[in-house]
Amino acid sequence: MYSISALEHCRIGVATTYGKPYFQFVKTLKILNVKYDSLLPGEIESYSGNLILTTAEESPKFANQPILYEEILKEDPTVIQGIIIEMLDSGLNDNELLIGIDPGQRIGLSVLYFGKEIERGLYNSPEDLANHVAKILGGLRAERKIIKIGNGNMQVTKQITTLLNLRFCSHFELELVDERKTTKKIKNYNKRGERDMMSAKFITQREGYRRFVLPLSRTG
Template sequence: MPFLRDIQNDKLVVSTLKGKSYYNITKFLKYNNLNYESLSPIEALESNAKIILTSREESIFFLKKQNTQIIHDTELNKEPVVIKAKIVKKIMEKMICDDQLTIGIDPGNRIGIVVYYFHQEIESIVLSSIESVIRFLMIILEEISSCRKIVRIGDGDINMARNLAEFIKFKFKRLVHIEIVNESGSSISSSIEVNRRIIRDKSSAKIIAFRNGKTFEIP
């Protein structure tokens, strides 16, 4: 399975003459480990870029460019994982037919979440409340397009796991497949410092994401 960073080449281009827009766009791309090329608007127009990131004002320059997705700098104010998903989809969709969206959740006092799209990890975070998790899941499941959406939730905190599963099932019905996963072997000792605990929660969520569980259904 090819990794996004290995196949990007010149498919992602930053093209803007506005200093603030350029700074915001490149900051976002660097934070998300996405390779890019900086081109002038004329160079970008003649390039084979699949995606061009520019300012809203300058985007009109690229309206006639075919087979290219234009992303405005103002869109980066949205949930970053949604923008990254757009980029991943545009780059990967002709190479990989499987656009599966997989979310792994490690419930507990700190809730680890990992998101995979087109078999690429696009997010790995730790949240501190079930409310923040629900808000995050709503954005992911509503705004990222996928033929198959899977949410796998660890059973380490079974009450929280069931609450999350019930909410997702009630909201999305059959559009999302939900599994409750046995967490055995996915965690390490809790008597470690905070930074390592955050890493642990993310690692546990990754294991859960790829471990088959029991399909959750509401009676």
């Protein structure tokens, strides 16, 4: 679920004459709720927007804006949004990936990259959540990767952490957060899905017990 966009103030140009890449670029930007301009490759050098999506074959040697090619389309939409944010970052924000998880029957997720929320979602099983989070961990080149999980349902929390250790073959920081401190802030969110997602966001703002999780290939 991609309910928000951190790129709402950006202008992105889609510059290709090839039908398939154009359709895929546009589809991804619509998932991310990002506005775009349709360009011809010859208009790239004069484009005044923030970023350009095009094919390697149609890309000019020089451009005023960052360029991403069609190979980016193999990534998860959340990862794509994170890569764009990284390319456009002014250097004032920490290169940090922060993921908040509210465990329960329905699992809330909030993902922040370079200080911007790039996903707020809801997942039905620890397996689906772990598979998705592993893609994000593997797809974004953050200097620090921190996962904060609420302690309200330790059975689900343990499932998620075990699955992440199996799915993601590198280290990350894991922090258990007291969910009770988020209750007052979310009492006005009556819909259960909204409450779970907002709880995940507030979990990212709380401090808890932190430890490093090493991949099983290094720990045996």
